[in-house]
Amino acid sequence: MSGTAAEQRVVVASLLVVGALALAGCQEVKEPTTTLTQAQWEEVKQQILEAPPEKVRFSSGAQFGGAIELIGLDVQPEKPKPGQEITLTWYWRCLEETPVNWQIFVHFDNNGPPPMRQGMDHHPVRDLYQTTRWKKGQIIKDVQKVRVRNDYPGGAAEFWVGLWNPANGKRMEVSNQDKVKHDGQGRVLVGKVQMDAPPSKKATASKKSRPKVYMARQIGADSPITIDGKLDDAAWKKAARTGRFGGTGGGAGPPGNNWAKLLYDEQNLYIGLYGDDDDVWGDLTERDSDTWTQEVFEIFIDPDGDQKDYIELQITPRNTVFDARFPVKLGKGSGSREEQINAARAWNSSMETAVDIDGTLNNPDDKDISWSVEAKIPFSDIPGGAPKPGSSWKINLYRFDAPRKDGKPQRQVAWSWTPAYGFFHNIEHFGTLRFMGQRGPVEVKPVTTPSKADPGDKPDPTDESGVEPDRPE
CATH class of the missing domain: 2.60.40.770 (Immunoglobulin-like)
Structure with missing residues (x-):
């Protein structure tokens, strides 16, 4: 932690003490166990x-x-x-x-x-x-x-x-x-x-463009995950799958089926990503290459959503990794955009990744099916460290599909459908990742009265609106 950050926290803590004393004229408020900004503390008092x-x-x-x-x-x-x-x-x-x-x-x-x-x-x-x-x-x-x-x-x-x-x-x-x-x-x-x-x-198709929510389940030592890119472990099979990724400008976006699954344990966040692709390719091999110019999955994580100190992770079909940590939102830091990116990618994560391809890499003469990514991200890499059950983070997931046969432009889709508006670092439009702890599937059957509930009544499990948390498969 930098000296500047430490000084800021001291200032915020002092302001909180002053705010607590100011409450003497009304009801006493228990001091928060986590640091709030002065504006947040004022909001609580109101x-x-x-x-x-x-x-x-x-x-x-x-x-x-x-x-x-x-x-x-x-x-x-x-x-x-x-x-x-x-x-x-x-x-x-x-x-x-x-x-x-x-x-x-x-x-x-x-x-x-x-x-x-x-x-x-x-x-x-x-x-x-x-x-x-x-x-x-x-x-x-x-x-x-x-x-x-x-x-x-x-x-x-x-x-x-x-x-x-x-x-x-x-x-x-x-x-x-x-x-x-x-x-x-x-x-x-x-x-x-x-x-x-x-x-x-037809009237609602263009309105499905708002941040999504994903509820991640915690796994224990009895549910090991092997990082091989295949997403075939027992824990993955039980995990919820997101809805199909949508267009970065809203709406359904380009054709193709792209989705993700997320799990976590005490030390790591696990992210599985899947995308259809009839021509899987990539020629970048060096770490921190400009991977966004070809085919890639991207992961953005800003736990507190304050647009400061967040990470960006990218994985290509060749399992080439780009990892960067931005102190502030790209474009608001010092130097040019390129200088900010170069400074951010000087940081290296300790995540473990693997890719599995249903097809052949870099063979334009055959037709591939898909490729998938498995990422094991230590919480020690993520600003703020490990989450507590019930807490929420701001994240987003992207897929870039870059056709090379027909000269068509790169196709881009996102998990949270509202984020881009021309810029993938718009953290305020990211989706929400909620950490649900170790618990079983949520019972979603509606109840009219306790004695007359019909065990056959189950709500529609479809989650394309982005408001309802994604459900298990």
Whole structure:
């Protein structure tokens, strides 16, 4: 860590102490266990209320574990539409302090037919004020903005909510079950809204261009991964697969099937990448060559999304690696663009990579099928180090397909469909990677009542909208 960075952290810490003293005139706020900027700390203070709202659209009173009470929920607009951004305002009361960093899970369920669920999990106050920081008696206003899936069906849709521990996958028990509607599995029904029917597929095709979310599962020593590029280990077979990569300017993009899978353990992040390709080629052999000029997969990781201190990793079909670490967003550093790139690629990662080709490399006379990449990235290479279960990072994944037979331009696709706008370093448009800890598959079956749930009802597993987290295959 540079001296400048250390000095900045000292300044931020001092500001936080001042901010905490300023709260003496209102409710006391527990000092965060992680460093917040002054602006973030001010945002947190504004969400701690002196009293509950006089009126709330959906009153609840549900209590979880005797420690947290849901006062109610406001939803705007009153009648949401598919593809529309909605604002959910949750009001919580801390009954008892808790040592557990509980995450709020929200299921937006339409019981069909066909049934549909959209997950809206989050930590309170934009991940800034986790439950371990709450003080007894505090009332927390938690504003959440979510875009409804483009293909969400019309009709009645229900908001179910609960709290779960990402470290072990366990849900917080509803402690006043006799006073609220619940499903016996830690979920409480908060309210119901009427959804307009979705527009036609043609009308929504151009709107599927927004950041995506991927939920990565943690694996243990009993699920080893061999870095050979084949993605055939048992852990990979159980992992969720992203939806098909889309155009870097929005929309479906060029033809072809490109996707990724992500896993992690205590020391490493594992990324598997797959792409169709009828002519797999590459002639760059030196590390840190200009790999983006040919066929390549790219990985961008900025854990805190602040557009500072992030890494870019690239792997070609020849397993030639480009790795760079940027202190600030490319274009905002000192020197020319080329000078900034050269300074960044002087850094070398310790990641392990492998490539598997279904076909032959550099043979334009035959027809190949695909190529895939396996990358094992130590958390020690990544700014901030290993993540905690329930935390989120900003990342993006790209594929460049460079035809050489017909002289056509390079085809570019991305996992998170909104990122480029002409520049792949636009971190503010990256997708979100959530670390879910060691837990089993998420049960996605909607429940009408605990006693009459139809075991055959399952929501549509398709995730092309980018709002619903990708599901296991």
